[in-house]
Amino acid sequence: MWWHAQAPQTTAESDQSPRTRNARAAERGGRARPGHSPARRTQQLRRWRLWQRSAAVLLLSCALAPHGVRSHQCRHGKVEGRFHESYNGQGGVYTASRVEYGEERRRLQRSAQSSAVYEPLRIHVVTDPVEEFLRDEPAILKYLKLDVIPAALNWVQLALRVKRAEGPLSLQPQCGRLWMVQGDSPPSNPSDIKCVALSPNGTMCGDVPIPEEHLSPISMCPDSVYSCTRRYEGGGVPDADYILYVTANFDEACQSESVGSTVGYAGHCRRDQHDRPIAGQLNLCPRELLAVNTNATNDTAASGPTISLASDQMPPTRLLRPERRVLQGGGRSVGEGGMAHLGADWRMDVSFVVHETLHALGFSESDIAWFRDVDGQPLTHRDEQGRPPFDASAGPQGGWLPSAALVDTSNATGRVVKRVTTPRVVTEAQKHFGCESMTGLALEDQGDFGTRFGHWESRLLQSEGMTGSRDGQEHAAFSSMTLAFFEDSGWYLPDYSWAGDLTWGHRSFTRDGCSFVAETCLNQAEGGGPPTPIDPNHFCVGEGGQEQKLHCTQDLRAVALCPLAQYESPLPLWARHFEDDDTRGGPSQMTNFCPIWMPFERLAPNGRPLNATSLCTDPSNDVAEYNYFGEVYGEDSRCMASSLLEDGYVFDDSRPPSGRCYRRECVTAEGDDPHADYDAVIVHLQGGQQVRCGVSDGGKWKTVEGMNGQLRCPHVAQVCFGSPCENGGVWRDRRCVCPPGYIGKRCSHEDRSGNRRIIPSYFHYTPDDVTIKVGSSYRFEARVQGIVRNYTSISALPEGLTLDTDTGTIEGTPKETTDGCLVLTIAAGGVNEEARGLLRLSIVDGHEVVAMQAQTIGVRMPCGTYL
Numbered sequence: 001m002w003w004h005a006q007a008p009q010t011t012a013e014s015d016q017s018p019r020t021r022n023a024r025a026a027e028r029g030g031r032a033r034p035g036h037s038p039a040r041r042t043q044q045l046r047r048w049r050l051w052q053r054s055a056a057v058l059l060l061s062c063a064l065a066p067h068g069v070r071s072h073q074c075r076h077g078k079v080e081g082r083f084h085e086s087y088n089g090q091g092g093v094y095t096a097s098r099v100e101y102g103e104e105r106r107r108l109q110r111s112a113q114s115s116a117v118y119e120p121l122r123i124h125v126v127t128d129p130v131e132e133f134l135r136d137e138p139a140i141l142k143y144l145k146l147d148v149i150p151a152a153l154n155w156v157q158l159a160l161r162v163k164r165a166e167g168p169l170s171l172q173p174q175c176g177r178l179w180m181v182q183g184d185s186p187p188s189n190p191s192d193i194k195c196v197a198l199s200p201n202g203t204m205c206g207d208v209p210i211p212e213e214h215l216s217p218i219s220m221c222p223d224s225v226y227s228c229t230r231r232y233e234g235g236g237v238p239d240a241d242y243i244l245y246v247t248a249n250f251d252e253a254c255q256s257e258s259v260g261s262t263v264g265y266a267g268h269c270r271r272d273q274h275d276r277p278i279a280g281q282l283n284l285c286p287r288e289l290l291a292v293n294t295n296a297t298n299d300t301a302a303s304g305p306t307i308s309l310a311s312d313q314m315p316p317t318r319l320l321r322p323e324r325r326v327l328q329g330g331g332r333s334v335g336e337g338g339m340a341h342l343g344a345d346w347r348m349d350v351s352f353v354v355h356e357t358l359h360a361l362g363f364s365e366s367d368i369a370w371f372r373d374v375d376g377q378p379l380t381h382r383d384e385q386g387r388p389p390f391d392a393s394a395g396p397q398g399g400w401l402p403s404a405a406l407v408d409t410s411n412a413t414g415r416v417v418k419r420v421t422t423p424r425v426v427t428e429a430q431k432h433f434g435c436e437s438m439t440g441l442a443l444e445d446q447g448d449f450g451t452r453f454g455h456w457e458s459r460l461l462q463s464e465g466m467t468g469s470r471d472g473q474e475h476a477a478f479s480s481m482t483l484a485f486f487e488d489s490g491w492y493l494p495d496y497s498w499a500g501d502l503t504w505g506h507r508s509f510t511r512d513g514c515s516f517v518a519e520t521c522l523n524q525a526e527g528g529g530p531p532t533p534i535d536p537n538h539f540c541v542g543e544g545g546q547e548q549k550l551h552c553t554q555d556l557r558a559v560a561l562c563p564l565a566q567y568e569s570p571l572p573l574w575a576r577h578f579e580d581d582d583t584r585g586g587p588s589q590m591t592n593f594c595p596i597w598m599p600f601e602r603l604a605p606n607g608r609p610l611n612a613t614s615l616c617t618d619p620s621n622d623v624a625e626y627n628y629f630g631e632v633y634g635e636d637s638r639c640m641a642s643s644l645l646e647d648g649y650v651f652d653d654s655r656p657p658s659g660r661c662y663r664r665e666c667v668t669a670e671g672d673d674p675h676a677d678y679d680a681v682i683v684h685l686q687g688g689q690q691v692r693c694g695v696s697d698g699g700k701w702k703t704v705e706g707m708n709g710q711l712r713c714p715h716v717a718q719v720c721f722g723s724p725c726e727n728g729g730v731w732r733d734r735r736c737v738c739p740p741g742y743i744g745k746r747c748s749h750e751d752r753s754g755n756r757r758i759i760p761s762y763f764h765y766t767p768d769d770v771t772i773k774v775g776s777s778y779r780f781e782a783r784v785q786g787i788v789r790n791y792t793s794i795s796a797l798p799e800g801l802t803l804d805t806d807t808g809t810i811e812g813t814p815k816e817t818t819d820g821c822l823v824l825t826i827a828a829g830g831v832n833e834e835a836r837g838l839l840r841l842s843i844v845d846g847h848e849v850v851a852m853q854a855q856t857i858g859v860r861m862p863c864g865t866y867l
């Protein structure tokens, strides 16, 4: 598994299964809490009357509930779950808006009559616990607090938008003892609680005691219901939509045995009245924290077996660990022992924090049960207490069970497969795979309870940031499918312009998207021959045979081997990809034991490490003494099939072509919008030779002057994927969309505190996605980090609007309507760098806009999809 168990979320509601709660209610002779039932208000009114006229007020002196007022029973025993949700306004005491979410969203889709504004999510990070832990490690603390966490949240906060909280965000204090009318249930509205004494354990979010200043007001009535004082008045966190507590606790989740190493985990502890998570904990396992930067260089000491290539002049190679951080359980050939640490890999560290934060914001199967539709109505049936069904068998702590309309469960292949079928997820998945008949996107079905069903299926979305593992893939992309998950929750409106794009399973990289989605990985040959990959870019069948010994990884960023593992016992039926050997399979259980192309570490002939890997994109991998092939390493290099060999050298065998690294230059026809659509790729060799491959040349062999052998032209759409952006960035809307952790015109700089102060980044407008009308005046202000010297417009502005080149402000009175959505790209230029931001406008006639509210400058309506 990649990083962490997501256990807290599944443990979250452990003591809240309907059965136990009802049982408790019965024990104390109480009624179930009314929750979201329509009768709630009536009941509250009635209760007030009761309170007012009843002299028989009972003090529940035994109401010691360590984790929340909702429990109200004697329970001194251990608290099983670390996270305890509160719902239905009981815990999330904040008002998202005076208007219901759904109402706004529905209107937004119907017509342009809404003033609903979704704005970038504001996450308030509390690092006090981790600061305390890292008191003596200032360098690690700085790395985490100033570099990694802000870099991750910079992306998350712009990619996800919410209707912002009104006023400070505060969390309901946990009342240990409270006044109740005999026979009545506890107040469902937190402001109705009359508290005798706060919980002696404090108010917790997971393992974290919530600071007093984050608590919301409560009536403290120590002596009688008639003499109360308000406490925590004026508390709360201003300008926040979510509070994330970062901790460094060592607990059982940090020492999971089934995985090599758990770096951390996250979960949420409170929801608002619409069930959106509003507070959570991100725990960084201390073992990992203390290893930061101390072990960063020697962790690549290989753990894999040595693969010796017989009769091969190439140095013998050793499998590179598939993924530094990830150590898969299951396979013996790779991934046992060894581990990486925070600090060893910037990209992984930032991706890790993004990944965990997204869990904390609601990414899990259990959260789907809480999703709401555009009208704000729950999509899964709720009980009288407002809760979805609880499945006690879903992991050690159980989990919430989404409606079958949201998650389709099947068992046809001998294992449970669950697919998310919510509308936007399906649409984005269809686009990614290029398969219109797709009806759902599968969740991971392997791994332990923290991983299973809490991530996208690794076989389908290998390099997606929300899969549970990432064997062999250098780049994680947080894609539109993950953002779609959040949109379908009803709590967020993502900005898809920040979505990454991944090569794995992408329609440009598969022969047939629908069969890629439907089949597993290998097709069995009729008559018992060796199997063949359903898609040779993605899957492989092992070394030798007629296959190339060295191939390319699916994303073409590295030369690859096809490692197979031999297991001690037969694989499950659904994982038997080799008919002649039921113990043979790919190294990762997460990818259903499918054999996939993987990068490796290169060794000298005597077995000495060369400190070089097979990654084409890393310039340090060019080991000159073994470069007979004209190879070029660097960020712009990609793997291509080649039998090229320098003049004067010959192979003493008839070897098949191999994957080799050459620099690729992607070009467009003269006059076209650069990068819009590449017409050709020019392949550059070490000796200065160039080979031009057009779109129709993909797969054709070409000779090269001064070299023996041939080069096979790559497919332009594949080899130019993302160009000219670096580090996994993708070119869209005339700019590089950088993955979390990278900034700059081409995403070539790490988003660390030092760079962030200087290089323009995260440039966006507020608002930036609106429908406006002809003849009215508008003003859009630029928001950007770093130092900007001037602003320029890459796109032609609509008539009537002008750009202030000093401030970036776009203002004026539009004179003409647009044909649908117009995406304007603006550049914020700094010192040798720039950031590009978007303003998406739809300009309509005045009569198309009926009711404009005075304080809103535009009517918010998505201009369309951006992918």
Ligand SMILES: [Zn+2]
Binding pocket: 003, 004, 005, 006, 355, 359, 454, 455, 467, 468
């Ligand atoms: Zn996860």
